[in-house]
Amino acid sequence: MAVKTLQEFLSTTQEKDVSADAFELESPHMLEVRVDGMVWAKAGSMVARKGGVKFTRQGLLEQGLGTLLKKMVTGEGLQLxxxxxxxxxxxxxxxxxxxxxxxxxxxxxxxxxDVLAFETGIASKITMMKKVAGMLSGGLFNIQLSGHGIVAMTSHYEPMTLPVNAQTGPVFTDPNATVAWSGSLVPEIVADISLGTLVGRGSGESLQMRFAGEGWVVVQPYEEVSFQSKG
Incomplete structure (x- = not known):
């Protein structure tokens, strides 16, 4: 890698203003949000700020009783x-x-x-794949996002989108590599015992997400094992 002068470094790494949107990528790994009112973001994701901005963790009443119970049962650390x-x-x-x-x-x-931030025009609902709770320590939490606005999601490396339709048949994915899917799909959790010796889960079974119908699913080239499913 070529050595840069200080001025070259400052010029190439300074923040950009090329978009009129509230959300703008400063790099493939850094998001700038121009706050004028309110947005939701993943707790702990701030690396810098400017201006009169305050942060408040999602309140208990806002999360709802069902969400609180899910967190108590699963130990899920997701917070907005x-x-x-x-x-x-x-x-x-x-x-x-x-x-x-x-x-x-x-x-x-x-x-x-994999949810980093979203605008207030987006409605959110936390859901859990209940069938996973008895197989993995903690289950699998997802957020349904719908409405009008921008959503920022993250992935390890470049994501890939697979179409799901009647012609191609069901698509099976590793839960820890699954980033997102279309709202029209309702995935099932299935166990493939034949893969158990290759995966090494404590249950001896390989859990997969089965997508069937019409839509799409996004996967990443990385198995993101959250703390509640380790061990």
Whole structure:
């Protein structure tokens, strides 16, 4: 890699203002949010800020009783925070790649680990794949996002989208490599005992997500094992 002068480094790494949107990628791994009111972001994802911006962790009443019970049962660490005021906030998550999606009334599901931020025009609902709870320590949390606005989701490295339709048949994915899928799909959790010796899970079975119907599913080239499913 070529050595840069100080001025070259400062010039190539300074923040950019090329988009009129509230969400702008400063790099593939860094998101700038121009806050003018409120947005939701993953708790702990702020790396820098400017202006009059305050942060509030998602309140108990906002999460709802069902969400609280799910967290108590599963030990899931997913938390969102309100980002309010006027200013700029810079968000990142362990160097993961950030993808911006503009929803125009559509609905998508995103793995709870992979939601970085979304605008207030997006409605969110935390869901859990209940069948997983008895097989993995903690189950699998997802967030359903729908409405109008921008969603920032993360992935380890470049994500890949697989179409799901009647012609291709069902698509099977590793839960820990599954990033998102279309709101029209309802995945099933299935166990493939024949793969148990290759995966090494404590149950001796390989758990997979089965997608059938019409839609798409996004996977990453990485198995993201959250703390509740380790061991």
């Amino acid at each position: 925070m309100k980002v309010e005021g006027q200013g700029r906030v810079y968000l990142a998550d362990a160097g993961k790649q950030v993808t911006l999606l503009r929803l125009a009334g559509e609905s998508i599901f995103v793995n709870g680990n």
